[in-house]
Amino acid sequence: MFDLALNLSSSQFDKDRDEMMQRGFDAGVAGVLALSSELEESKSLPTLVANWPQRCWASVGVHPHHAKSCSIEQLQQLLGLSAADNVIAIGECGLDFNRDFSPRDQQEQIFEAQLKIAAELKMPVVMHERDAFERFYPILKAWRPHLVGAVLHCFTGSESSLKAYLDLDIYIGVTGWLCDERRGQDLQAMLPLIPNERLFLETDAPYLLPRDLKPKPKSRRNELMYLGQIYSTAARLRQQELSQLKAMTQANAERLFGIRL
Numbered sequence: 633m634f635d636l637a638l639n640l641s642s643s644q645f646d647k648d649r650d651e652m653m654q655r656g657f658d659a660g661v662a663g664v665l666a667l668s669s670e671l672e673e674s675k676s677l678p679t680l681v682a683n684w685p686q687r688c689w690a691s692v693g694v695h696p697h698h699a700k701s702c703s704i705e706q707l708q709q710l711l712g713l714s715a716a717d718n719v720i721a722i723g724e725c726g727l728d729f730n731r732d733f734s735p736r737d738q739q740e741q742i743f744e745a746q747l748k749i750a751a752e753l754k755m756p757v758v759m760h761e762r763d764a765f766e767r768f769y770p771i772l773k774a775w776r777p778h779l780v781g782a783v784l785h786c787f788t789g790s791e792s793s794l795k796a797y798l799d800l801d802i803y804i805g806v807t808g809w810l811c812d813e814r815r816g817q818d819l820q821a822m823l824p825l826i827p828n829e830r831l832f833l834e835t836d837a838p839y840l841l842p843r844d845l846k847p848k849p850k851s852r853r854n855e856l857m858y859l860g861q862i863y864s865t866a867a868r869l870r871q872q873e874l875s876q877l878k879a880m881t882q883a884n885a886e887r888l889f890g891i892r893l
Contacts, residue, residue: 633660633661633662633833633859633860633863633878633881633882634661634662634663634664634665634832634833634881634882634884634885634893635656635661635663635664635665635833635834635835635856635859636665636758636783636785636805636832636833636834636885637665637667637724637758637785637786637805637807637834637835637836638664638665638666638667638834638835638836638837638856639666639667639669639836639837639838639839640664640666640667640677640680640681640688641666641668641673641676641677641680642837642838644838644853645838645855650683652855652856652857653683653684653688653856655855655856655857656855656856656857656859657684657687657856658857659856659857659859659860660860661856661857661859662687662882662893663687663688663689663882663885663891663893664681664684664687664688664689664856665688665689665690665691665720665721665758665885665889666680666681666688666689666690666691667690667691667693667723667724667758667785668690668691668692668693668694668723668724669693669694669695669697669698669724670694670695670698670701670702671694671702671706671707671709671710674692674693674694674709674710674713675709675713677690677691677692678690678692678713678716678718678719681718682718685718686892688718689718689719689720689721689889689891690716690718690719690720691719691720691721691722691723691724691758692710692713692714692719692721692722692723693710693721693722693723693724693725693746693757693758694707694725694742694746695724695725695726695728695760696725696726696727696728696733696734696739696742696743696760697728697731697733697734698733698734699734699735699738699739699741699742699743700733700734700735700738701734702742704741704742704745707742707745707746707749708749710722710746710749711749711752711753714749714753714755720755720756720889720890720891721755721756721757721758721889722746722749722750722753722755722756722757722758723746723750723757723758723759723760724758724759724760724785725742725743725746725747725757725758725759725760726739726743726759726760726761726764726768726784727739727740727743727760727761727762727764727767727768727771728760728761728762728763728764729762729763729764729767730762730763730764731762736767739764740767740771743768743771744771744775747771747772747775747778747779748775750779750780750782751775751778751779754780755780756779756780756781756782756783756888756889757779757781757782757783758782758783758785759772759782759783759784759785760784760785760786761784761789762788765789765790765793765796769793769796769797772797772800772802773800776800776801776802781802781803781888782800782802782803783802783803783804783805783832783888784797784802784803784804784805785805785807785832785834785836786805786806786807786809786834786836786840787804787805787806787819788809788819790818791818791821791822791825794822794825794826795825798825798826798827798830801830802830803830803831803832803884803888804826804830804831804832805832805833805834806819806823806826806831806832806833806834806862806866807833807834807835807836807840807862808835808836808840808841808842808843808854808858808861808862809840810823810842810862810865810866810869811842811843811844811845811861811862811865812842812843813843813844814843820869823866823869823870824869824870824871828880829880829883829884830884831866831880831881831884832881832884832885833859833862833863833866833877833881834859834862835854835855835856835858835859835862836854837853837854837855837856837858838853838854838855839854840854841853841854841858842854842858842861842862842865844861844865845858845861863877863878
């Protein structure tokens with residue numbers, strides 16, 4: 633199994649990060665992409681993931697929540713940070729008009745600047761969009777011809793937005809939101825619409841603990857070893873063999889990021 637999104641630097645893992653990773657590998661996780669959300673994290677994350685060579689890789693980028701704390705000039709640091717052998721993507725970048733932690737105009741500027749960097753470097757980009765389709769889509773559409781590949785992680789949008797993104801030939805990442813009987817019903821219904829060759833699954837740990845775990849964990853912290861629950865739920869909803877789902881998402885990871893699992 634491949635995990636598209638793990639927030640490995642989270643302070644929630646400070647006490648048992650090594651053990652958490654080993655539990656995931658023991659549970660069948662073959663590869664992990666650890667996401668950066670700000671410049672300082674982008675500087676430290678490649679060193680952190682080096683503890684698990686050929687099993688864990690990093691992205692470098694600035695999340696829309698942190699756009700207000702970063703200038704276009706500072707973003708140029710990504711050019712050097714991306715040179716590390718275990719850095720395989722730019723991001724997580726995009727727009728978040730749900731929480732609006734950064735002014736929307738700044739979010740758009742920092743998002744476009746990172747798409748430009750990804751295009752210059754010929755690196756895939758990992759993106760975030762929440763309640764921002766009307767602005768996110770035209771920006772992405774304009775840049776898509778210049779990008780070698782792109783994935784929208786933690787998709788929770790509408791069916792119409794899903795189809796629009798698929799028309800741009802990008803990958804779609806789905807989290808444990810899929811396992812939530814309260815708010816995941818729309819996503820459950822849309823999951824079969826994602827082609828095999830465009831699907832990723834992810835924990836986004838320590839967030840979004842799958843709600844259908846049995847027995848329920850004592851802690852609400854999500855972690856790598858629960859990726860299998862997301863795969864099992866996805867296989868059931870897509871009426872696919874679990875082995876097929878694992879094989880095709882592994883192939884997607886190898887194709888998009890140029891890695892071997």
